Amino acid sequence: MSEDIPTGHIISERRNDVCIITLNDPERLNPLSDEMRGALVPALEAAMWDNSVRVVVLTGAGGNFTAGADIRQLSVSGHPDPLRSRRRLVPLHRAVELIAAGPKPVITAVEGACFGAGLSFAAASDFVIADETARFGAAFGKIGLTADCGLIWSLPQRVGRTLARDLMFTGRPVKIEEAERIGLVDRQVPAGIALASALEKVAEYRSIAPLSIAAMKSAFAQGPGSLAEALALEQQQQPMLSMTSDHAEGINAFREKRSTSFTGN
CATH class of the missing domain: 1.10.12 (Lyase 2-enoyl-coa Hydratase; Chain  A, domain 2)
Structure with a gap:
């Protein structure tokens, strides 16, 4: 069974007992705009509470996972608006809760850019497969913000507290070789096959209740x-x-x- 369900900037696709959720704004490197945030949560919730779904695979369209926040939407009013900022975090926080604590295993398949909240999604996932084009970063401080979407909780669990501090305090980019070495990525694969490799990984979960x-x-x-x-x-x-x-x-x-x-x- 294969079914494609486009919902704006999110595509939810069923392949038998796997739900593939794709961030889909490839021309702009799949930024987490308000529209994408609003569509991502219902897609994740539907997959998590569907008894016929065994595994969720999260990926991005067009050779990139996500560049992180949509910079154009960070400050649209021309003046600080903390209440708006808080409202915009709500769907991202719900998405991270579902990824980290939802009842289905989540495999994140990464190609290209994986920055900001995208890194938070990956770090909260159960397994991360990335191809040789992948690059990661947590440059929140470079725009005067703190790491969000639970990254201060999830990243140290993957790479340790000292290295997590360094990655967040410097905002430096991390290429695939280092990402795999430090535990940010669980499996490195050749370019273009991250999603296919994630679907192969699914088979390992089927023997577990x-x-x-x-x-x-x-x-x-x-x-x-x-x-x-x-x-x-x-x-x-x-x-x-x-x-x-x-x-x-x-x-x-x-x-x-x-x-x-x-x-x-």
């Missing part, structure tokens, strides 16, 4: 707390999962020496 992944994503999103907090969360999650049909299916498949057929129930 969807509700198990959802529970583990929820736990990861709550951060590296204390051991006591982690054990308390297990006390909540494990008894619930033990009552699911997928748990019974996993046990039966193991006993019968066959492949699992999970339904997310």
